[in-house]
Amino acid sequence: MSREIELILLSLDQAYDRKSWHGSNLKGALRGLDAGAAAHRPAPGRPSIHELVVHLAYWKYAVLRQLVDLPRGAFPLKGSNWFPREGPDSAAWKADLALLDRMHRDLRAAVAALDPVDLDRPSAKVQYRIRDLILGVAAHDLHHGGQIQLIKRLGGERR
Numbered sequence: 001m002s003r004e005i006e007l008i009l010l011s012l013d014q015a016y017d018r019k020s021w022h023g024s025n026l027k028g029a030l031r032g033l034d035a036g037a038a039a040h041r042p043a044p045g046r047p048s049i050h051e052l053v054v055h056l057a058y059w060k061y062a063v064l065r066q067l068v069d070l071p072r073g074a075f076p077l078k079g080s081n082w083f084p085r086e087g088p089d090s091a092a093w094k095a096d097l098a099l100l101d102r103m104h105r106d107l108r109a110a111v112a113a114l115d116p117v118d119l120d121r122p123s124a125k126v127q128y129r130i131r132d133l134i135l136g137v138a139a140h141d142l143h144h145g146g147q148i149q150l151i152k153r154l155g156g157e158r159r
Contacts (some may be wrong), residue, residue, distance in 0.1 A: 008134055009111055015138035015145070016104050026056070026145040033152070035093040035139055040155035041087065049087040049151055052144050058083070060103035063133045066123040067110040079100050079153040110136065 014020035019025040030053065036051040047055065054077065061075045076099060077083055085092065111134055119131040128136075 010137040015141040029145040029148040035088040035090040038093050039088040042151050042154045049148050053100050054083040057100040057103045060107045063137050064107045078102040
């Protein structure tokens with residue numbers, strides 16, 4: 001594996017579940033949350049943490065589709081981008097956390113299998129380089145991880 005692919009994987013991992021200098025990664029922001037806390041909305045019409053988790057899983061899948069040949073609509077849930085989740089539902093919360101983990105693992109495996117020359121090619125479906133899409137997933141995890149930390153504070157969570 002090339003050094004560049006290793007560094008990209010490190011960025012993905014530090015944003016998702018590996019310790020880094022910046023503080024909580026996405027998994028750290030989610031650690032210990034139950035379905036009730038995950039269902040909290042910071043304001044009417046704003047996404048809950050639970051909805052953010054599914055949104056994050058979807059965008060990992062969307063980038064994965066740029067790297068491997070997956071048919072359109074292969075995401076396990078119907079829809080795209082935002083998936084409504086109403087009220088606390090422990091089974092759905094656990095299933096959606098598992099979906100996020102699975103999408104991260106699948107994306108990570110696809111990145112690890114890339115040839116470094118693929119990083120500079122434009123993606124088939126959007127006008128960005130493959131490298132930019134992958135690094136964008138790491139930035140997306142960190143962006144929403146910080147948002148989750150803020151929602152937890154607004155909802156009374158102190159983790």
